[in-house]
Amino acid sequence: MTPLLQLDGLHAQAGGFPLLSGVDLGVQAGEQVALLGPSGAGKTSLLRVLGGSLLPTHGHARILGCDVESATSADLRNTRAHIGFVHQDLALIPTLRVLQNVLAGRLGRGGTLAAMRALLWPSKAQRLDVLALLDRLGIGDKLYERLESLSGGEQQRVALARALYQEPKVLLADEPIAAVDPARARSVLELLTAVARERNLALVVSLHQADLAREFFPRLVGLRAGRVVFDRPAGAISDAEWAELYDLEATP
């Protein structure tokens, strides 16, 4: 089976500053992967590469069958439309209703007029689709609320609903539990992994908490200074490797 996401010897940089250096990674449909590593290790950059938003400077990235180096911008947009991304700051639109925020997930589909009409005057079928999604995430009663009136946890579920409304093949989440208390963190990860399993999505999540990563994810990828230091099942990572990952003194 060919992987949904495949990176080979990938380098990426921003303004001459290296973000990722020689990353090899393949993710299959239905696989659940946690990215670990200290701040600045390149977790977010790697997620953006997997989402088709950050283009490599060297090496090869094949995302949902699209070779991003040679793809046209229309191909890239089409690829991105099939990748759900839950951003760390959620990146929702506070002045719009929950319904519109979720509908915006399909803004990239079809022509401009059709897309805008679906957002402003959604059909009954579209509204029911959104409602079903919100119900699954436990916030069905918030459909017509203004986003800014929701709690942080509820807003995160709206962000997840927007990503799922894209009908993605891949779900990416950047530090979904960074701003959540420990009790809530567990339920966020339970929800993410459960919906990904239900829909057979490839799930890639960046995390800081090694213990939670071990508990919820069968496969862990350790990043340090833009390089992959391990890529293994949770049980097969030695204490020394853990120590090295977070050892701030060690030279990378």
Add this chain to the structure above:
Amino acid sequence: MNAPHAPRGLARRHVVFAILVAAALAAWYLDLSWRGLLPRGQGLALWRRFFAAALRPAFDYEGSWRPADGPPFLWVIVQSLFETCRFALASMGLALVFGLALGIFASRSFWTKSGESDPAGWRRLAWSGARALATLLRSVHELLWALVLLAAIGLGETAALLALTLPFTGILAKIFSEQLEEAPGGASLALEAAGSPRARALLVGRLPLAWPDMAAYAFYRFECAVRSSAVLGFFGFPTFGYHLELSYHSLHYREVWTQLYALAMLVWVLERWSTRLRSRGAF
């Protein structure tokens, strides 16, 4: 960019000092004196009559003259206020539509592709064109537009409407494009990351964030439109200023004060209305 704080404060103090010196020099050059502010002789008598009238506004035509079969004085005021609002509302309605469209075209992000910092090629041309048009429209004051249009198409509703609509479109376009630029871009970028083209992401991810500020500014501009529309009457359009000028030139100062009070009341009512709409979170 990030200069230490103290020298910047020092520079600001120098600027303030320089402005004060320039003001003193200008006053000396123009030979200004405090006594010049107070009227004397003939002027003083007129001044007294004018301000004495403030305490006794007229409720009917002052003096013996009245228009033949004319409506009562207060009714004329009501009617002219209505005309004033009519022109202001109509031209603001048009200016909002055109200003919003032009404002979107004049914003940098509308023409910038992801990865660029500035628009390139023909997109840069379109961007500059939209900005130049907005500048051109607003660099001519509405009263000058009125003079030009009077000469071009004559005294009529179209001329009055265009005289207000054209500059207000330019002003709204400039402010709207800036407010759009200043709105946080995170949601817009996220929509692009989900496969949306940039222009759509801008409309959905940024415009709603700038919306409350844009509504507040549009209300302020509407107040300005009411005042400008009133002044258009001085050129013969049937708005407030027409009757004000008539009364003033007939030396009917009590009539003038009634009209000024009425205009102030109208502006106050509009101000209350806009505050209430905004505090209710209607936008």
